[in-house]
Amino acid sequence: MSKEIPYKIYLTEEEMPKAWYNMRADMKNKPAPLLNPGTLKPMTAEELSGVFCEELVKQELDDKTAYFEIPEEIRNFYKMYRPSPLVRAYCLEKKLGTPAKIYYKFEGNNTSGSHKLNSAIAQAYYAKKQGLKGVTTETGAGQWGTALSMACSYFELDCKVYMVKVSYEQKPFRREVMRTYGASVTPSPSETTNVGRKILAAHPGTTGSLGCAISEAVEVATSTPGYRYVLGSVLNQVLLHQSVIGLETKAALDKYGIKPDVIIGCAGGGSNLGGLIAPFMGEKLRGEADYQIIAIEPASCPSFTRGKYAYDFCDTGMVCPLSKMYTLGSDFIPAPNHAGGLRYHGMSTTLSQLYDDGLMEARSVKQTEVFEAAETFARVEGILPAPESSHAIKAAIDEALKCKETGEEKTIVFGLTGTGYFDLVAYEKFHDGIMEDYIPTDAELAESLAKLPKVE
Numbered sequence: 001m002s003k004e005i006p007y008k009i010y011l012t013e014e015e016m017p018k019a020w021y022n023m024r025a026d027m028k029n030k031p032a033p034l035l036n037p038g039t040l041k042p043m044t045a046e047e048l049s050g051v052f053c054e055e056l057v058k059q060e061l062d063d064k065t066a067y068f069e070i071p072e073e074i075r076n077f078y079k080m081y082r083p084s085p086l087v088r089a090y091c092l093e094k095k096l097g098t099p100a101k102i103y104y105k106f107e108g109n110n111t112s113g114s115h116k117l118n119s120a121i122a123q124a125y126y127a128k129k130q131g132l133k134g135v136t137t138e139t140g141a142g143q144w145g146t147a148l149s150m151a152c153s154y155f156e157l158d159c160k161v162y163m164v165k166v167s168y169e170q171k172p173f174r175r176e177v178m179r180t181y182g183a184s185v186t187p188s189p190s191e192t193t194n195v196g197r198k199i200l201a202a203h204p205g206t207t208g209s210l211g212c213a214i215s216e217a218v219e220v221a222t223s224t225p226g227y228r229y230v231l232g233s234v235l236n237q238v239l240l241h242q243s244v245i246g247l248e249t250k251a252a253l254d255k256y257g258i259k260p261d262v263i264i265g266c267a268g269g270g271s272n273l274g275g276l277i278a279p280f281m282g283e284k285l286r287g288e289a290d291y292q293i294i295a296i297e298p299a300s301c302p303s304f305t306r307g308k309y310a311y312d313f314c315d316t317g318m319v320c321p322l323s324k325m326y327t328l329g330s331d332f333i334p335a336p337n338h339a340g341g342l343r344y345h346g347m348s349t350t351l352s353q354l355y356d357d358g359l360m361e362a363r364s365v366k367q368t369e370v371f372e373a374a375e376t377f378a379r380v381e382g383i384l385p386a387p388e389s390s391h392a393i394k395a396a397i398d399e400a401l402k403c404k405e406t407g408e409e410k411t412i413v414f415g416l417t418g419t420g421y422f423d424l425v426a427y428e429k430f431h432d433g434i435m436e437d438y439i440p441t442d443a444e445l446a447e448s449l450a451k452l453p454k455v456e
């Protein structure tokens with residue numbers, strides 16, 4: 001096993017995955033179904049197809065089929081920016097003086113600067129195939145909106161983006177990238193929808209949240225002929241598309257006979273983590289191998305570590321189906337001084353079930369320590385990481401330092417989901433020493449959790 005490991009392990013086009021992997025097929029305890037908020041019955045394909053594209057509804061509801069072939073058009077688009085490199089972090093290992101071997105899968109090598117393009121292109125493809133005119137969506141930090149704008153311009157679809165107001169104001173450059181790809185961008189909450197007007201009346205001056213923006217985008221999609229709504233995280237279909245990350249990672253490691261011990265990813269809605277761990281979790285579920293899998297979330301928005309596993313609304317306006325997940329309550333909004341992304345109140349139902357079954361762990365980290373880790377990483381590995389990704393960096397560094405104490409030569413793999421060029425206001429706050437950590441109190445969490453819908 002002395003084959004020299006290169007700094008970057010690439011796959012050839014031929015070695016790239018030809019099918020996505022659906023973890024749910026191998027789960028004994030399936031994730032709970034989405035419920036109709038009116039009847040509390042599982043959402044049917046027919047009900048969902050008013051909101052989502054037909055093919056995506058099929059993927060959403062299918063917890064039996066393990067592999068979905070990736071259509072050739074999507075595989076060809078992937079070839080423009082994939083395979084993404086799996087990098088051996090030799091420089092970081094040296095800096096830390098750790099015997100651990102650290103690898104990261106870098107998804108920031110495309111204009112959207114994140115993994116989100118992997119699902120955006122799939123969702124735009126199915127919308128186009130269905131003959132739709134366009135799609136609507138929400139975006140928080142802007143990566144998803146950018147990815148979707150790119151995907152829509154490729155397939156000549158109209159793209160309407162509702163952008164969380166605080167990001168719209170803080171990240172004007174992100175907005176211009178989206179407009180370059182032809183998308184229209186509206187700050188949310190806005191006066192352009194019923195639900196936006198209602199939220200503004202109830203919370204004047206609100207800086208918005210992903211939950212609000214989702215409600216607005218869904219309203220526009222369902223009230224405009226030829227439009228459907230698409231979502232960049234949380235949903236099963238998104239985890240399915242993102243499995244390309246894990247499948248590539250596994251194929252690259254297998255080339256060198258490397259078996260990871262620890263797999264780490266940041267978790268907002270759970271899509272990159274769900275994608276990265278997919279084939280590894282599959283082996284774990286089938287009893288073929290074991291891995292330590294860790295989700296990392298911000299201490300200011302701690303869905304896994306302090307939330308409740310319960311049915312909740314996916315959005316603030318309560319127009320979306322109910323989803324059983326680890327949640328902080330649908331009107332939980334992280335403190336405005338939280339700059340590090342990963343602001344969603346809930347979590348993927350699939351990851352929630354896996355976490356509840358003890359198949360993965362979760363930890364929360366504070367944003368100042370996240371930016372410290374980001375800076376350490378940038379200085380030795382060169383890449384300017386997104387704050388979201390830096391949650392995973394922080395945890396990977398912690399694990400590597402533990403190995404330094406114990407002398408263990410663990411192999412650690414983490415997901416480096418994107419770059420941080422649009423997050424420089426947050427980096428500036430950190431460098432100026434004015435970044436604060438905000439950790440919600442139990443009383444604050446109890447307040448939003450008290451409003452969970454009563455199911456059963």
Ligand SMILES: *Cc1c(COP(=O)(O)O)cnc(C)c1O
Nearest residue numbers: 143233268269270271272388418
């Ligand atoms: C959106 C995003 C995330 C978090 O979303 P998940 O669905 O939890 O993966 C993490 N990193 C980057 C760079 C993102 O753009």
